Amino acid sequence: FFFLQVLNEKKLQEVDSLWKEFETPEKANKIVKLKHFEKFQDTTEALAASTALVEGKLSKNLKKILKKIVAKDAHEQLAVADAKLGGVIKEKLNLSCIHSPMVTELMRGIRSQIEGLITGLPSREMAAMCLGLAHSLSRYKLKFSPDKVDTMIIQAISLLDDLDKELNNYIMRCREWYGWHFPELGKIITDNLTYCKCVRKVGDRSNFASSDVSDILPEEIEEDVKAAAEISMGTEVSEEDINNIIHLCDQVIEISEYRTQLYDYLKNRMMAIAPNLTVMVGELVGARLIAHAGSLLNLAKHPASTVQLLGAEKALFRALKTKRDTPKFGLIYHASLVGQSNTKNKGKISRMLAAKTALTIRYDALGENTSAEMGAENRLKVETRLRLLEERGIRRISGTGKALAKTDKYQNKSEVKVFDPSGDSTLPVVSKKRKIQEVDEQDTEVAVKAKKFKAEMKEGTAVEDGEPVKKKKKKKDKEKQAEEEMVLSEEFPTSPIIEPCCLATYVALLFHYALFMATFVCLQNTEKKKKKKKKMKDEGED
16 A cells, blocks of 8 residues: 655646646656555455455555554545545545545556656566456456356356257267168157167167167057067168267267256256246246346346347348338247247237346346246236237226126128119100009090091081181092091090100110211221322322
């Protein structure tokens, strides 16, 4: 420890130009001077004092030295680079401390000229001492850092994924290799680990008849394997080939056992570090989320929407670039709650699960309680929501809240409208059928008028248009009578029923006729033009 006393406080007020006073050791000695110096006994003591200062605590040695200074200069202020440490010193020793931008600039200048301010220390020894202390302090931080505990989870889940890939490759190679010798065994035994144990115990297929594999296989499957071994279509292999296959089976069994052990280790670590996250999404999904974010603290800084899409960044940016629908889930898709839901409800459940998972992550990363009660409550809420979506029911807000709302099924009723052709005609429509009484009355009136007019014509007293009609010769009586009957039939029609003409049909015929005439006229004009052009061309050639 060393303490420096400020000689000229006026120059410290100019913070922007304070660095000029520490350009050389001579200038620095004019601003501050060494007041007290005390060396450490060993590196361990120096490391303990450094860690205490970093954490804002007051070590025993520093406390003793400050008490000596307080006894001598109790009226002076102590400049401190760490405000937290200054608060501790003021609380325990009742010593006034100051922390400001001026103090920060002063500390920077002192560090740059430390060799000139403290005499009697060679530069090599000073550099070696600082390097050794820095290494020790870094080692201590790495060892006891609470943020680095989840590093074990990241490494464990990465190793677990690598083991799964290697196991799949080894098992596929083992089945294909031994399948040349005994191909029927692969169809009878579907479990990979049981297959490798059976091959390791028996070896050649001819040994199945005399071998007892009841500790590996059930009785029914054992009988099927022995029956298939007698009639197998596989090729014969040498003893050296069987030994290599057995060695590969040993590797598969060892890796499978180690994977089981690693999974148990990962499960215990997840329950210790992030119990609520583990309850919400499971050990594997939670560990993958932590590994993808880098640490549990980094994952706690992400919002729920980011947690929902972690692992699907490539699909997200591709969708944004091509202006298509964005993905609804990433790594959280492998959670059990999302897997239980239907295809239509997966997006809703993943969104709700991500929101609750973000809360549990922050509770695990920043909270002091290590219980998993919060995760269990949130999981129950998501399960209740999933059950409601699966039932497709909307519960009543009022009343008991247990009965489901009744909704009528929607049925589409289509109405076919027929075109009314009567709207095309502008003439008044006369009914085709009239009443029988009207027809009879008209017939009688016409007959009476016709008889009366004939009688008047015979007597010569008939009047037409206000003038008397003269009686003519007998030769022309029959012709006149016929003409008069025609006139009477026109003026007083005997048939009262009128047949209306369909105006729409008539208009259509006129339209077609006009179109035909127009086409005919156009053809004639084109022929005339062709003849005229041909004639002009012939005259030009002449």
